[in-house]
Each structure stands twice: as C-alpha cells, then as structure tokens.
Amino acid sequence: MTGLQDRESELAVLNGALADQEALDELALRPEDFTDARHAAVFHAMLAVHEAGRTLDLLSLTDQARAEGAKVDASFLAQLSPVSAANIAYYAAKVRELSSKRKILSALRAIKDGLDRSSSEELVDQLEQRLTDLVVGQGAAVKRIGELLGPAMSTLEKRYRDRGALPGLTTGFTELDRVLTGLHPGNLLIIGARPSQGKTALALTMALAQSTAGIPVGFFSAEMTGEQLVMRALAGIGRINSQSVATGLLREADFAKLMEAGQKLYDAPLFVDDTAYISLGQLKSRARKMRRLGIQCLYVLVGEISKSLKVLARELSIPVIALSQVGREADGRMPTMADLRQSGEIEEDADVILFIHREHRSDDSGRDRLTLLDVAKNRHGATECIQLIFIPEYVRFESKAHERKPA
Numbered sequence: 001m002t003g004l005q006d007r008e009s010e011l012a013v014l015n016g017a018l019a020d021q022e023a024l025d026e027l028a029l030r031p032e033d034f035t036d037a038r039h040a041a042v043f044h045a046m047l048a049v050h051e052a053g054r055t056l057d058l059l060s061l062t063d064q065a066r067a068e069g070a071k072v073d074a075s076f077l078a079q080l081s082p083v084s085a086a087n088i089a090y091y092a093a094k095v096r097e098l099s100s101k102r103k104i105l106s107a108l109r110a111i112k113d114g115l116d117r118s119s120s121e122e123l124v125d126q127l128e129q130r131l132t133d134l135v136v137g138q139g140a141a142v143k144r145i146g147e148l149l150g151p152a153m154s155t156l157e158k159r160y161r162d163r164g165a166l167p168g169l170t171t172g173f174t175e176l177d178r179v180l181t182g183l184h185p186g187n188l189l190i191i192g193a194r195p196s197q198g199k200t201a202l203a204l205t206m207a208l209a210q211s212t213a214g215i216p217v218g219f220f221s222a223e224m225t226g227e228q229l230v231m232r233a234l235a236g237i238g239r240i241n242s243q244s245v246a247t248g249l250l251r252e253a254d255f256a257k258l259m260e261a262g263q264k265l266y267d268a269p270l271f272v273d274d275t276a277y278i279s280l281g282q283l284k285s286r287a288r289k290m291r292r293l294g295i296q297c298l299y300v301l302v303g304e305i306s307k308s309l310k311v312l313a314r315e316l317s318i319p320v321i322a323l324s325q326v327g328r329e330a331d332g333r334m335p336t337m338a339d340l341r342q343s344g345e346i347e348e349d350a351d352v353i354l355f356i357h358r359e360h361r362s363d364d365s366g367r368d369r370l371t372l373l374d375v376a377k378n379r380h381g382a383t384e385c386i387q388l389i390f391i392p393e394y395v396r397f398e399s400k401a402h403e404r405k406p407a
Contacts, residue, residue, distance in 0.1 A: 005035035016088030021056035033099035041070035051150035172209025183319035193356035218290035236396035
C-alpha cells in the first residue's frame with residue numbers, strides 16, 4: 001500500500017467477486033473508488049455483467065470489457081483468478097476507506113484553493129456540502145440511462161417481493177399513506193392552511209408518529225420554542241388535555257400518562273432546532289449535520305418557504321415537509337394553490353401540496369373536529385380529499401375514512 005491507495009486490496013476485491021458475484025450487491029463500491037484505471041474498468045464491467053443477470057466469469061468479463069471499449073489488455077485479465085471470496089468484505093472496506101480519505105483530501109484542497117476568492121461562510125457551506133455528499137453517498141450528477149436501469153429494476157423487484165408494504169416513510173395516517181405511498185426521498189411536501197387551522201399540529205403529529213416508531217426525524221421550529229414543542233408532544237402522545245399541561249391543572253391520572261409519554265419521547269430519535277429567525281444558510285448547514293446523524297425526514301416550520309428547500313431535499317435524499325401560510329381571502333372555503341404565498345414558485349417546486357380546511361361541523365362537545373386534508377398536488381400519483389379528525393384538547397390529528405375528490 002502506497003499513500004492513499006492499495007492496489008493489492010483492489011485486486012483482491014476483483015478476484016473475490018469472480019469467485020462469488022452475489023457479493024457485488026453488498027460491497028457498496030463504485031468504479032471510481034479504485035485507483036488503478038485497469039481495476040476500475042474491470043469492476044465497471046463486472047457490475048454490468050452482474051446487473052444484466054449473466055454469469056460472471058473470465059469469458060463474460062472479457063467480452064463485456066471489450067464491448068465497453070475498456071483499455072484493459074488481455075494479459076491483465078488473464079492474471080485474475082476466482083479465489084475464495086471469504087475476505088472480500090475486508091478488502092472492500094479498505095478500498096472504501098482509502099477512497100473516502102482521498103475525497104476528504106480533495107475537498108480540503110478545493111477549500112484551500114478558494115481561500116482568496118470566497119468568504120468564510122461560503123467556504124464552510126462548500127465544505128459541509130462535500131462532506132454530506134460523502135456521508136450520504138451521492139454519486140455523479142450525470143449518468144447514462146443504462147446506469148440508472150439497474151437500481152430501478154432492483155427497486156421494482158423489492159416492491160414486488162414486499163407487495164403491500166409502504167414504499168416510502170409513513171405519515172402516520174393510513175389514508176394519506178395510501179394516496180402518497182408514503183413520503184419519498186428528495187421530495188418537497190407543502191402543508192398550506194389559513195391561520196389556526198392546525199398546520200403545526202399536523203406536522204408534529206406526523207413527526208411524532210415517525211420518531212416514536214424509531215425513524216430519525218429532524219424538526220426546525222423557528223416559530224415555536226423547544227419547550228412548547230415538548231409540551232404539545234407530551235399532550236398528544238399521552239392524550240392529555242393540552243390546557244391542563246399548560247396550566248399545571250392536572251389530574252392524578254394524568255401523571256402516569258405523562259411519565260409514559262415522556263419515556264416514549266425521551267427514546268424517540270427526534271432532533272429539534274428551535275433557533276428563532278434562522279437564516280436559510282444556517283438551516284441548510286444544520287440540516288446537513290442532522291443528516292449525518294441519520295435523519296430520514298425533515299420538517300421545517302419557518303416563516304418563509306424557499307426554492308432552496310427542494311434543492312435541500314434532493315441533496316440530503318430525504319423528504320422535506322414545510323408549512324406555508326394561506327391568505328385570509330380563503331376564509332370559509334378550501335384553499336387552492338392560488339392562495340399560497342409565493343404561489344407560483346411553491347406550486348412549481350413542491351412534489352406534494354396538502355391543504356387543511358376545518359369544516360364547520362360540531363360534535364356533541366360543540367367543537368369543530370372534522371377536517372378535510374386536500375391532496376391538491378401529487379406529482380407521482382392521485383389527488384384526493386381525506387377526512388381527518390382534529391382533537392383540540394390533545395392538539396393532534398387522527399385518521400378518518402377518506403372520500404374521493406370530485407372531478
């Protein structure tokens with residue numbers, strides 16, 4: 001091994017893959033992780049043979065390398081030998097580790113080269129983005145369609161095997177999951193409503209459903225303090241009257257519920273940032289740090305919705321849920337996309353747009369509980385109007401039977 005390269009380990013990976021081509025599915029390696037150009041070309045050919053469903057051997061490998069025009073001479077291919085794949089994971093880990101170090105070094109050099117041209121804030125943003133790309137594992141932006149076919153077919157095969165399973169992250173609402181097929185990486189979802197219709201309650205209900213199920217979630221709450229968020233969460237999880245939680249006028253039975261709710265909340269992988277007046281640059285920086293902590297979904301409760309949130313969703317490869325205020329002119333009716341602030345930009349960038357509309361119907365308690373959740377835009381599926389029940393004393397939503405959206 002010399003410096004940040006280890007050609008012996010790279011060669012061991014190639015030989016191990018020849019002995020057991022199924023191991024290729026578990027290596028998490030790409031051709032660019034190899035420093036020797038011949039090794040990279042051979043590994044690329046191996047992946048092509050494997051993804052095409054053909055048997056990987058020296059003959060099929062030679063044919064594929066020749067078809068790709070790879071500059072790998074026959075004498076080098078003849079040196080490969082399908083030895084035992086018992087240690088292939090060990091050698092692959094060494095190749096990955098050195099590749100990561102080379103990428104880190106490249107990032108640091110790029111930052112050093114930009115010291116005279118960029119501000120410190122821009123340099124920090126660039127470095128964080130490069131490190132996040134490294135952790136998340138994003139590849140090159142430009143790919144041949146053939147390179148995308150293999151992963152797409154693998155996804156389809158997995159969906160076929162897991163028929164009935166939810167492809168995306170759960171929202172906590174069965175009917176909404178059915179319409180959206182869950183929340184998907186890279187998607188921007190907007191929740192729009194007039195003031196006091198329950199935007200924050202809906203977002204928090206979804207985030208708590210995910211995090212208490214063990215899904216790591218990030219939550220930016222610029223318009224509510226962390227303590228207020230915890231109070232709402234305790235009331236919702238424990239089904240305790242939120243007014244009683246706020247005033248301390250609790251019944252004896254409430255304390256047992258509080259303890260149980262507190263335990264669930266303590267164990268939940270929910271990461272909260274309640275910085276007031278947070279800038280977009282700060283939000284992006286902290287979101288990247290949350291992503292490195294493993295979050296799979298991000299909620300943004302801030303005053304302004306920006307086009308950059310869609311870019312952030314793609315960069316972090318997670319769904320991002322943001323809240324948007326609807327103008328007072330929508331009072332008394334279901335909001336539409338024209339009612340959104342900055343509606344043109346939001347409508348264009350969002351993958352999913354949900355509108356909350358509280359129906360003027362009361363139950364026996366005299367409170368308006370029936371709420372319509374209109375899936376007004378769904379880039380990848382149908383639009384429907386779903387009925388939810390808002391429980392004001394717990395500041396949370398619960399599911400109700402859906403109804404079809406009229407044509």
